Amino acid sequence: xxxxxRRFIKLAGIAALGLGxxxxxxxxxxxxxxxxxxxxxxxxxxxxxxxxxxVIDARRFKTPADLEPMIEACHKLHNVPHxxxxxxxxxxxxxxxxHNAFPNVPNRFISEETEERPYLVLCNHCQNPxxxxxxPTQATFKRASDGIVMMDMHRCIGCRFCMAAxxxxxxxxxxxxxxxxxxxSEINLKYPRRMKGVVEKCTFCVERLAEGQMPACVEAxxxxxxxxxxxxxxxxxxxxxxxxxxxxxxxxxxxxPCVYYIV
Amino acid sequence: MLELALKxxxxxxxxxxxxxxxxGAGFVLYLGQLQIGLGITGMSRDVSWGFYIANFTYLVGVxxxxxxxxxxxxxxxxxxYGKVTxxxxxxAIAALVMCLLFILVDLGQPMRGLNVFLYPTTNSVLFYxxxxxxxxxxxxxxxxxxxxxxxxxxxHYQKWLKPIIYISIPFAVxxxxxxxxxxxxxxxxGFWLTAILAPRFLSSAxxxxxxxxxxxxxxxxxxxxxxxxxxxxxxxxxxxxYAICINVFFFLCEIxxxxxxxxxxxxxxxxxxxxxLHGHGALVPWMWTSMALMVIGIILTVNPGTRKNxxxxxxxxALIIAGTWIDKGxxxxxxxxxxxxxxxxxxxxxxxxEIGITVGVYAIGALVLTILYKMAVGVKEEVRA
Numbered sequence: 131x132x133x134x135x136r137r138f139i140k141l142a143g144i145a146a147l148g149l150g151x152x153x154x155x156x157x158x159x160x161x162x163x164x165x166x167x168x169x170x171x172x173x174x175x176x177x178x179x180x181x182x183x184x185v186i187d188a189r190r191f192k193t194p195a196d197l198e199p200m201i202e203a204c205h206k207l208h209n210v211p212h213x214x215x216x217x218x219x220x221x222x223x224x225x226x227x228x229h230n231a232f233p234n235v236p237n238r239f240i241s242e243e244t245e246e247r248p249y250l251v252l253c254n255h256c257q258n259p260x261x262x263x264x265x266p267t268q269a270t271f272k273r274a275s276d277g278i279v280m281m282d283m284h285r286c287i288g289c290r291f292c293m294a295a296x297x298x299x300x301x302x303x304x305x306x307x308x309x310x311x312x313x314x315s316e317i318n319l320k321y322p323r324r325m326k327g328v329v330e331k332c333t334f335c336v337e338r339l340a341e342g343q344m345p346a347c348v349e350a351x352x353x354x355x356x357x358x359x360x361x362x363x364x365x366x367x368x369x370x371x372x373x374x375x376x377x378x379x380x381x382x383x384x385x386x387p388c389v390y391y392i393v
Numbered sequence: 394m395l396e397l398a399l400k401x402x403x404x405x406x407x408x409x410x411x412x413x414x415x416x417g418a419g420f421v422l423y424l425g426q427l428q429i430g431l432g433i434t435g436m437s438r439d440v441s442w443g444f445y446i447a448n449f450t451y452l453v454g455v456x457x458x459x460x461x462x463x464x465x466x467x468x469x470x471x472x473x474y475g476k477v478t479x480x481x482x483x484x485a486i487a488a489l490v491m492c493l494l495f496i497l498v499d500l501g502q503p504m505r506g507l508n509v510f511l512y513p514t515t516n517s518v519l520f521y522x523x524x525x526x527x528x529x530x531x532x533x534x535x536x537x538x539x540x541x542x543x544x545x546x547x548x549h550y551q552k553w554l555k556p557i558i559y560i561s562i563p564f565a566v567x568x569x570x571x572x573x574x575x576x577x578x579x580x581x582x583g584f585w586l587t588a589i590l591a592p593r594f595l596s597s598a599x600x601x602x603x604x605x606x607x608x609x610x611x612x613x614x615x616x617x618x619x620x621x622x623x624x625x626x627x628x629x630x631x632x633x634x635y636a637i638c639i640n641v642f643f644f645l646c647e648i649x650x651x652x653x654x655x656x657x658x659x660x661x662x663x664x665x666x667x668x669x670l671h672g673h674g675a676l677v678p679w680m681w682t683s684m685a686l687m688v689i690g691i692i693l694t695v696n697p698g699t700r701k702n703x704x705x706x707x708x709x710x711a712l713i714i715a716g717t718w719i720d721k722g723x724x725x726x727x728x729x730x731x732x733x734x735x736x737x738x739x740x741x742x743x744x745x746x747e748i749g750i751t752v753g754v755y756a757i758g759a760l761v762l763t764i765l766y767k768m769a770v771g772v773k774e775e776v777r778a
Binding site (some may be wrong): 133175215217218219220221226229230231233234251260263264267268269285286287288289290291293294295296297298299301302304305306307324325326327328329362380383384385 | 429430431432434435436437438439441442456457489496499500501502503505506508511514516517518519520523575576579581582658694730733734735736737739
C-alpha cells in the first residue's frame with residue numbers, strides 16, 4: 131500500500147516536471163521540427179498600418195437600402211450565417227437607428243435628416259478593448275502590428291465574457307452549427323466557417339488587407355467609408371478627420387473606438 | 394470514512410437513487426446540448442449569460458456563506474460552532490462542485506475549458522475566478538476531511554491544518570468578490586458597474602448560506618441522532634438576520650444612487666426589473682416577490698420572538714433563500730443585459746431544456762451534499778455513542 135502510494139507520488143512528480151518543462155521545449159522545438167516551411171511570409175502587396183481606423187460618412191447613406199450592399203458583401207464573404215430564430219442571430223456589421231448607435235448623445239431635438247437615416251455599426255477595434263481584457267484565454271487579442279482586434283476561433287472556449295465586456299454589442303456567439311444558417315452553394319470556400327460554441331465578429335477584413343485589398347464594406351461603399359492608418363498624419367483617414375466633425379460610439383467609456391462617424 | 398455513506402436506511406437509498414435518476418436525465422439533456430449547441434437555451438447575442446451563470450453566481454454565495462460558521466469558531470473561539478463547522482465546510486464543497494459544473498455546462502466549447510490554465514491570462518477576472526474557486530474547493534476538502542477524521546479518531550486535528558483553516562477565511566470572501574468583479578468591471582453595463590456589487594454579493598451570500606445551514610441543521614436533527622444544537626441554530630439565525638438587513642440596505646443604496654443621480658444608463662436596468670421598460674417586464678412580478686420575501690425574512694429574523702421559534706425561523710430561512718435566489722439568479726444577470734448596449738430590449742427566459750440541465754446540476758450537488766453529510770453525521774453519531 132505504502133510503496134505504491136510513494137510510487138504514485140513519484141510518477142506524478144515526474145509528470146508535473148514534464149509539464150513544467152513544456153513551454154521551454156516549445157520555445158526551442160518549432161524551428162527544428164518544421165524547418166523553414168513554418169515561416170509566415172507577408173505578401174508584398176499587403177496593406178499595413180500602425181492602427182487601422184475607419185471613418186463612415188453617415189450623410190451618404192439615406193435609407194437602409196443604401197447600407198445593404200456593405201452588409202451583404204461582408205456577410206457573404208465571411209460566411210456569416212442567417213438564422214430566422216432571432217436568438218441565434220450572428221452579425222458582423224449591421225444597420226441601426228441613431229439613438230441605438232449613439233445612446234449617449236440623446237438630444238431631444240436634432241436634425242430630422244440625421245435622426246432618420248440608418249447607421250452602420252460594427253466592431254470598433256478599440257485601442258483599449260475591454261473584450262481583450264476580459265478574455266481568459268487570449269483567444270481575442272489586439273494585434274500589435276496593426277491594432278486589429280482579432281479572434282482565434284480555435285482557442286475560444288465559448289465563455290462569452292467578451293460579449294458581456296463589449297459596450298457596443300459587436301460580438302456574436304455560434305449558438306448552433308453555423309452551417310445550418312448557410313446555403314451550401316453560396317459558401318465562400320476561401321474563408322473558413324466557424325464551429326458552434328465560439329464567438330465571432332468583424333476583423334476589419336484582415337485576410338483582404340494581407341492581400342492588398344481594402345475591407346469588403348469599404349470597397350462596397352463607393353467612397354462613403356474611408357479606411358486607413360490612424361497614426362499616420364498623411365493618411366486619408368487623418369485627412370478626413372481633420373476636415374470633418376466626427377463622433378464615436380460611447381467614447382466616454384475610454385475604449386478609444388477606431389470607427390468614426392461623420393454625422 | 395466514505396464507508397459511512399454506504400450504510401443507510403431505505404429512505405436514504407431511495408433518495409440517493411432518485412437523485413441518480415435526475416442526474417442521469419440531466420446528463421442526457423446535456424449530451425443533447427453538446428450535440429446541438431447552446432442554442433437550446435434561451436440565451437441570445439443580447440443576453441449572452443443566462444440561467445447557468447446566474448445559478449453559478451448564487452451558489453458561489455452559498456459556498457462563501459459557509460465561512461459564517463468557520464470564522465466565529467476558529468477566529469473568535471466560539472465553541473458552540475465546533476459542532477457545525479463541518480456542515481458549513483461540506484456545504485461549501487457541494488456548492489463549489491455545482492459552481493464548476495455550471496461554468497462547464499455554460500461553455501460553448503467545454504473540451505477547451507482547460508485553455509484557461511494552458512494560456513493563463515492575468516488580465517482576465519475569469520482566470521482568477523477559476524483559481525479561487527478551485528482553491529477554495531481544495532481547501533474545504535482538505536480541512537473538512539481531516540478535521541472530521543481527527544474527530545472520529547478522538548484526537549486533535551493535525552497542526553499543519555491550522556494555517557490552511559485561517560487561509561480559508563479570506564478565500565471565502567475572495568471567491569464571491571472575484572465573482573462580483575466578473576460583472577462590475579465591465580464598461581457599458583450600467584447595472585453592474587457599481588463598487589457595491591461585491592459587498593452586495595457577500596451580504597446576500599452571508600444571508601443565503603447560513604439560512605440554508607439552518608434548514609439543514611433542523612433536518613439533520615429530525616432525521617438523525619445528531620443534534621446540531623439549539624444555540625448553534627439560533628446563532629446562525631442571528632447571522633442571517635444581520636446579513637439580510639445589510640443586503641437590503643445595500644440594494645437601497647443602489648436605488649438611491651441610480652435614481653437621485655438620474656443617469657439613464659443606471660436607472661434603465663432597475664426600471665426594467667421593477668416596472669418594465671418599453672413595454673417589456675417579464676421579471677417585474679419576480680422582482681417584487683423577491684423584495685417581499687426578503688422583507689418578510691427581515692421581519693421574521695430580526696424579531697426575537699419569531700427568530701427564537703424554530704418553526705418561524707425555518708419559514709424565514711426558506712423565504713430568504715427564495716428571495717435572494719430570485720434577486721441573484723433571475724434579476725442580477727438578465728437585469729444587466731437588458732436593455733442591451735444599443736438600448737434595445739430583448740428579454741430572456743430559460744427554456745425547459747436549460748432548466749432540466751440546471752436541475753441535473755443541482756441533483757449532483759444534492760448527491761455530493763447527501764454523501765458528505767451522511768459521513769459527517771455518521772462520525773458525530775459514532776463519537777457520541
